[in-house]
Amino acid sequence: MKTEAKLLLGLGTFFGAMVTVYWFWGNENAGSVMMFAGMLLCFLPGSYYYWWSRRMKPRTEDNPQATQAEGAGVVLALVFGIWFLVPGLGLAVWALFGGTAEGRRGGTH
Amino acid sequence: MTDVLDPPVVVEHHDEHHEDHGPTGILKWITSTDHKVIGLSYTITSVIMMVIGGLFAEIIRAQLTTPNNSLVSLAQYNELFTMHGSVMIYLFIGPFAFGALANIIVPIQIGAPDMAFPRLNALSYWLYLTGSITMLSGFFVAGGAANFGWVAYAPLSNSINTPGAGADLWIGGLLLTGFSAIFTGVNLTATIFYLRAPGMTMFRMPIFTWNLLITAILILLAFPVLTAGLIMLYCDRHFGTHIFSVAGGGVPVLWQHIFWFWGHPEVYILALPIFGMVTEIIAVFSRKPVFGYKGMVFATITIGALSLGVWAHHMFTTGVVLLPFFSIMSLLIAVPTGIKMFNWIGTMWRGEVWFSTAMLMAIGFLITFLIGGITGIYLASPPLDFFTHDTYFVVAHFHSIVMALMMGAMGALYYWGPKITGYLLNETIGKIQFWLLFIGTQVFTLPMYVLGLRGMPRRIAIYPLHHSWQYLNDWASIGALMIGLSTVAFLVNIAYSWKKYPAGDNPWDGHTLEWFTTSPPPHHNFYRLPQIRSERPTWDYNHPGHTAAEHGHSAAHRDETPVEAPTS
Numbered sequence: 001m002k003t004e005a006k007l008l009l010g011l012g013t014f015f016g017a018m019v020t021v022y023w024f025w026g027n028e029n030a031g032s033v034m035m036f037a038g039m040l041l042c043f044l045p046g047s048y049y050y051w052w053s054r055r056m057k058p059r060t061e062d063n064p065q066a067t068q069a070e071g072a073g074v075v076l077a078l079v080f081g082i083w084f085l086v087p088g089l090g091l092a093v094w095a096l097f098g099g100t101a102e103g104r105r106g107g108t109h
Numbered sequence: 110m111t112d113v114l115d116p117p118v119v120v121e122h123h124d125e126h127h128e129d130h131g132p133t134g135i136l137k138w139i140t141s142t143d144h145k146v147i148g149l150s151y152t153i154t155s156v157i158m159m160v161i162g163g164l165f166a167e168i169i170r171a172q173l174t175t176p177n178n179s180l181v182s183l184a185q186y187n188e189l190f191t192m193h194g195s196v197m198i199y200l201f202i203g204p205f206a207f208g209a210l211a212n213i214i215v216p217i218q219i220g221a222p223d224m225a226f227p228r229l230n231a232l233s234y235w236l237y238l239t240g241s242i243t244m245l246s247g248f249f250v251a252g253g254a255a256n257f258g259w260v261a262y263a264p265l266s267n268s269i270n271t272p273g274a275g276a277d278l279w280i281g282g283l284l285l286t287g288f289s290a291i292f293t294g295v296n297l298t299a300t301i302f303y304l305r306a307p308g309m310t311m312f313r314m315p316i317f318t319w320n321l322l323i324t325a326i327l328i329l330l331a332f333p334v335l336t337a338g339l340i341m342l343y344c345d346r347h348f349g350t351h352i353f354s355v356a357g358g359g360v361p362v363l364w365q366h367i368f369w370f371w372g373h374p375e376v377y378i379l380a381l382p383i384f385g386m387v388t389e390i391i392a393v394f395s396r397k398p399v400f401g402y403k404g405m406v407f408a409t410i411t412i413g414a415l416s417l418g419v420w421a422h423h424m425f426t427t428g429v430v431l432l433p434f435f436s437i438m439s440l441l442i443a444v445p446t447g448i449k450m451f452n453w454i455g456t457m458w459r460g461e462v463w464f465s466t467a468m469l470m471a472i473g474f475l476i477t478f479l480i481g482g483i484t485g486i487y488l489a490s491p492p493l494d495f496f497t498h499d500t501y502f503v504v505a506h507f508h509s510i511v512m513a514l515m516m517g518a519m520g521a522l523y524y525w526g527p528k529i530t531g532y533l534l535n536e537t538i539g540k541i542q543f544w545l546l547f548i549g550t551q552v553f554t555l556p557m558y559v560l561g562l563r564g565m566p567r568r569i570a571i572y573p574l575h576h577s578w579q580y581l582n583d584w585a586s587i588g589a590l591m592i593g594l595s596t597v598a599f600l601v602n603i604a605y606s607w608k609k610y611p612a613g614d615n616p617w618d619g620h621t622l623e624w625f626t627t628s629p630p631p632h633h634n635f636y637r638l639p640q641i642r643s644e645r646p647t648w649d650y651n652h653p654g655h656t657a658a659e660h661g662h663s664a665a666h667r668d669e670t671p672v673e674a675p676t677s
Contacts, residue, residue, distance in 0.1 A: 001302075007410065008326075011326065011410070011413070015418075018438075021434070025434055026431035028430070030367065030370075031370065034334055034366075035417060035418065038330045041330055042326075060308070061308070061310065062310055062311075063310070064313075064642075065308070066307035066641075067307060067308070067640060068306065068640060
């Protein structure tokens with residue numbers, strides 16, 4: 001998630017620099033507004049991803065060593081010892097609850 | 110630092126799908142949300158649009174073979190060049206670039222079962238199809254199709270100068286395809302951000318997927334601007350607003366700002382996916398990893414970033430734009446594009462190049478794109494642009510670019526076609542097609558550069574008797590005929606090769622995940638996935654003895670690893 005955030009924030013920063021130069025040099029409204037809006041369009045999802053990436057567990061698709069087996073945490077038990085199964089299974093069950101909640105329509109809370 | 114590849118571990122995914130429920134036949138196609146079905150529909154529709162736009166081009170070139178020709182009337186000529194440009198840009202190469210192969214290949218390349226929003230994806234396709242029909246139906250209304258050029262400059266496009274339903278159908282069709290593009294952009298971004306397989310980090314994504322991600326972001330930045338502009342234009346035409354008319358206090362050049370703020374990123378929206386296709390083809394047929402993977406990615410990001418700040422180089426001659434800013438920004442784009450050129454050549458360098466049709470098309474793309482790119486550098490310089498603006502030099506420049514994209518697109522159809530259909534195309538007819546297309550393109554564009562320098566303006570149906578203009582126009586028309594014949598060769602090839610040459614799962618010894626699954630891929634794409642430890646997991650799986658170095662590590666060693674002989 002961090003790479004995605006950096007990509008969008010980087011693009012937004014570049015557009016910000018570009019619109020600053022363009023506005024003070026060219027003093028043209030239409031293009032400045034469009035570039036400014038482009039900057040916001042990058043910052044909005046970019047900063048959300050950044051905020052979220054600092055709070056979430058790294059996803060398997062961001063882990064260079066991830067295996068294809070679902071619930072990579074459980075599989076690590078085969079590598080590091082059976083004791084790893086306890087937190088691993090716990091996380092897997094937690095993720096399972098998350099998965100069901102995601103698929104539910106509407107909310108009760 | 111993973112110099113040693115993990116033993117190829119394959120995890121079986123049990124196919125939990127029962128495809129036998131729901132509608133069958135044409136209803137199944139209409140209601141399908143499978144990205145492969147939608148992508149194939151996109152591909153077929155956009156190729157039909159290419160044929161329609163190509164027919165317009167042939168009529169245009171036939172009209173220009175002799176001075177004062179009367180094959181078509183002046184009004185018909187205006188409709189023809191307008192609809193030729195519109196069909197080719199809005200309905201063929203754009204949807205082909207980000208809708209057709211992207212739809213099919215991107216989810217498979219990242220190991221995803223489908224796009225993130227399959228229903229939105231279906232909506233995108235149906236908006237595109239209805240938008241295309243809407244725009245083309247202009248030919249069947251009184252007054253004919255839109256005839257203000259594909260750029261619809263104000264005040265020519267207002268209701269006094271261009272009355273009639275054809276222009277409104279053009280605006281409506283473009284609105285629909287614009288929304289289609291926006292939804293596709295959302296879908297691609299979400300798919301690439303959220304549906305990657307475990308281990309498929311951002312910097313292991315194939316270059317094609319990377320380019321589509323940047324393309325999708327550019328779509329989201331640019332297309333809403335066009336949509337807004339079209340709504341303003343429609344309001345000006347019908348609701349009495351004066352946004353683009355001087356009479357009511359509006360600013361005609363605002364349309365050009367809005368149009369080109371979309372229009373120049375659009376060039377990269379068309380080009381970046383084709384860059385990605387060519388990158389994949391060159392790497393696979395040189396039997397090497399992409400040279401300078403990270404450089405390629407950063408070049409793509411840089412092109413995307415710069416493309417938002419160059420739009421007014423289309424407006425140098427309006428006299429109201431900041432010339433040095435747009436000149437500098439435009440010239441800067443040559444740097445990342447040059448990096449890409451360097452890396453493409455670097456990928457072929459000391460590789461075991463297999464000159465299949467796809468590879469020839471990719472090399473044809475490199476040469477033709479270089480010609481178009483270099484002349485683009487001339488046009489980015491205001492003093493030169495003042496002399497060549499609105500002449501055939503500009504026409505030749507962007508036809509070099511788009512014909513290069515066309516070659517890349519054709520190469521991609523030869524490369525990924527077997528994955529999509531399960532059958533290869535005939536290589537001999539493919540090579541005939543390539544040479545017709547490649548030579549035809551040069552015969553078509555090079556005389557137009559000279560015509561432009563000799564002062565022939567764009568968009569004229571007749572020209573005075575002028576020997577040096579006529580023979581150059583004749584050569585251009587011969588080139589256009591060769592390009593048309595190459596398209597005929599392509600269609601003949603499809604008919605000739607129909608279900609004749611079974612491809613197998615991996616006919617080219619491909620690198621990326623789409624070559625790991627079956628041809629055509631099953632519903633939800635994969636029965637199993639390999640471990641992903643580099644940007645070319647299928648190659649790693651098929652060649653377990655080879656080391657998979659991190660980017661930048663022992664690259665020289667990788668170049669010298671023995672390669673297998675081509676299988677044909």
